[in-house]
Amino acid sequence: MSLINQMLRDLERQRKSGRSAQDSEWPVVNRPPAQEPGGRGRRIALLATVLVLASLTGWYLLSWSGRSVPPVPSTSPQMRAQVPPVPPVPTTEPRRLDTLVAVVPAAPARPALEPQKSSATAPSETPMPEPGPVRQAVTDRLAAAAGPPVERPAPVTRNEIVPAAAKSRSAPVPPAPAVEISKAQAPVTKSLRSSTPAEEAKRLFSAGMNALDQGRYPAAEKDFRDALARLPSHHPSREQLAALLLASGRVSEADRLLAEGLTLAPDHVPFRQAYARLLADRGSMVEAQALLEKAPTPVLAKAPDYYALLAALQQRLGQPEMAAATYRKLVIFNPQVGAWWFGLAAALEQAGANFEARQAYQAALQRPDLALALRNYAQDRLRQMSKRPEQLPTRP
Secondary structure, eight states: OHHHHHHHHHHHHHHHHHHHHHHHHSOOOSSOOOOOTTHHHHHHHHHHHHHHHHHHHHHHHHHHHTOOOOOOOOOOHHHHHHSOOOOOOOOOOOOOOHHHHHHSOOOOOOOOOOOOOOOSSOOTTOOOOOOOHHHHHHHHHHHHHHOSOOOOOOOOOGGGOOOHHHHHHOOOOOOOOHHHHHHHHSOOOOOOOOOOHHHHHHHHHHHHHHHHHTTOHHHHHHHHHHHHHHOTTOHHHHHHHHHHHHHTTOHHHHHHHHHHHHHHOTTOHHHHHHHHHHHHHTTOHHHHHHHHHSSSOOOTTTOHHHHHHHHHHHHHTTOHHHHHHHHHHHHHHOTTOHHHHHHHHHHHHHHTOHHHHHHHHHHHHTOTTOOHHHHHHHHHHHHHHHHSOOOOOOOO
16 A cells, blocks of 8 residues: 555656646746646546555455465374365356556565474374364355255155056955954854764774784774774674684683674674684584575675685585585685685595596695695595596586
8 A cells, every 4th residue: 555655646746846847937827737638537547447456455465364274184094084075166267466466566475374294193083173264165165056955855665666557456445344354253163072982983993903913912902892882883893802802712702792793783794704613613513504504695706705614614514515516606706715626626525526526636736825734635635536446527
């Protein structure tokens, strides 16, 4: 400002000295002073320009002199990793000071701020410095340039994503009737039904058969007796129990058991066959034969052992023709049983049909299932019959 005042004083001094020289040379005449065309207006414009530029320069210097730029503290690599970098501030077009420089001499430069010496190793626990005026100004400009914060929509969950087509197609489901709901919600009660005697007897018989297969004969006998106690008419349990009693030598118990079974079921074939064998073993062969021949008799295909026992009784009772007829039916039914061929041969020899008897003995020897004792007896009979003259075959 002192420089501008000095310039104004110089200009005023020059103007006064010029007027005094003109007054001394020329007589005083009452006329207006001569002026150059446009000179006074130019000086006024120049003066106004100088004043404006001086005002701007003073404002600029005052605004920058009031700010103090704090030194940026040096941070360690750990600190740099934590502080996000500040994006660069968009630079605006700098003020043009060429006019000011052309008119006004350069202002004295401000003393440079000495940079703070940063230590080579800054501790990682150094606290972050408070943001200075410059950083606050930068932050304000960035916030102003970014505009108001944009609210991000809340994330949409997967359950909320429903296709429009599915929504349009989906129809409201009417509520179920009250009666159906009450039925569905009603507790289900299961009545525990007690098993019948037949079911209990069947279960005990299965347990007895399992014990019999495993060789646990006392347990099997107990299960069979319990089954008969539940249901006396359970024939399979009575049959197996009778077989166990006969195998263990308790014939009298088996006799009573089978007799009781025949009382309950007189036409049951296994009871008749087993009781007839018991009668034959104790010498009551006629009674046994009568029991087997009693009607109704079973079909041979369903009870071949029944007829084999009957043929053996007929042969023992001196009825070789009847025995041979029964054995013929058996070998026709199954020609692979050697015992039946042997019985036929013995019945034919007893009836005097040596030729047919020899053929039956030879057929019996060809069967691999023939017992060793019967095989030896058949071979001996063939040797004896070969010594005698051959007789004509006779059919009993």
